[in-house]
Amino acid sequence: MAVTEDQVRAALRGVTDTELGTDIVDAGLVRSLSVSAGGDVHVVVSLLAPGSPAASHYERDIRERVGALAGVADLAVSFDLLSAEEKRAVSARGKRAAPPEGALAKVRNVICVGSGKGGVGKSTLTANLAAALVAEGKTAAALDADVWGYSIPRMLGVHGKPKVSENKRILPLVVHGGIKAMSIEFFLEGRDQAVVWRGPMLHKAIRQFLEDVEWGELDYLLIDLPPGTGDVSMTLAQLLPQSRFVIVTTPQPAAQQVAKRAAETARRFDLEIAGVIENMSGFVTPTGERYTIFGEGGGQTLSDELDVPLLGKIPLQEELRVSADNGTPLVLEDPDAPASQALFHAARGLIAATPQQLAVLQPAARPDIAPPSGVALPMAQ
């Protein structure tokens, strides 16, 4: 006997959307379902965003669940896109609550420092740019969005347990004359404790960092992204559609290609790219000889391709690594060092590239990219 439409629908209820935290039938994502007399099944699922990584997860799950039903002769899965109005309806059906306003109300610019590729210097640049911005008279904070490979506390030399304010907001730690810092490390018992978190928990953690931390008045909230592209950008896009990206690359074509993909992901979620920083661009010996260890030109090529400014080219300098290991950003320890000079240049470029400094950010809901609810950080109260 051929499978029935009801049986297929019941099987589809087993396919959950991790971002909405509900199944695709309840979420209203099943656009159409047809079952022929001979048992040919065709399911059309609507995606929230073009190129959504959820598509492959849906397809796999649908094939597994519907394919297991008796009487399925053939199974076709295809996708279309929700309209803006449908997205709003879907998000209303999802379990997500609207983000509370307030925690970021006085933050003027949110800048995500990302690269796609690991180890190119995102964290080092984030820590030093925060310090350089403060030295330039701005208020700045560094948020460590790398919950696995957190490194901001070590690089800024800031450790400890944040206090909770009267209105139950978490107070960032403050270091080096005013840099505010926040990291998952502050909430772990042992400093070397491994954090093994799955996607939904990650969304929740980032969300709590943005919504439950008393950031106060800030010109710049710099967000140190983990390597890779997807998850975190999506959460940020949803919570802070006004946030911008600084893309870090090395001069190498390989790194530049990966960085380009990170930029494309950001743009897919309508996040603006403020500029590119090339890191590890050459090594200058004490006698002034320059070696282009990681090649040349990647930053310029990438900024041309993305049509955004090249904010700076930071040379390889051992002192930059040593100072990061010791917890004092090089721009503070030795402002005249070549890498510091390049970092100050990049910080000033960033200031120039973010002119709307008085436009106060408000967390605005992007119902089309909704993170899940229900997992609490160890920090809550």
Ligand SMILES: Nc1ncnc2c1ncn2[C@@H]1O[C@H](COP(=O)(O)OP(=O)(O)OP(=O)(O)O)[C@@H](O)[C@H]1O
């Ligand atoms: N220009 C530089 N000169 C010398 N050392 C550097 C430079 N940039 C980064 N480093 C060092 O390289 C190492 C990797 O840098 P960092 O941790 O900032 O990279 P990342 O992109 O944040 O890595 P991950 O992807 O793992 O988060 C660090 O030890 C850092 O101090």
Ligand SMILES: [Mg+2]
């Ligand atoms: Mg890092």
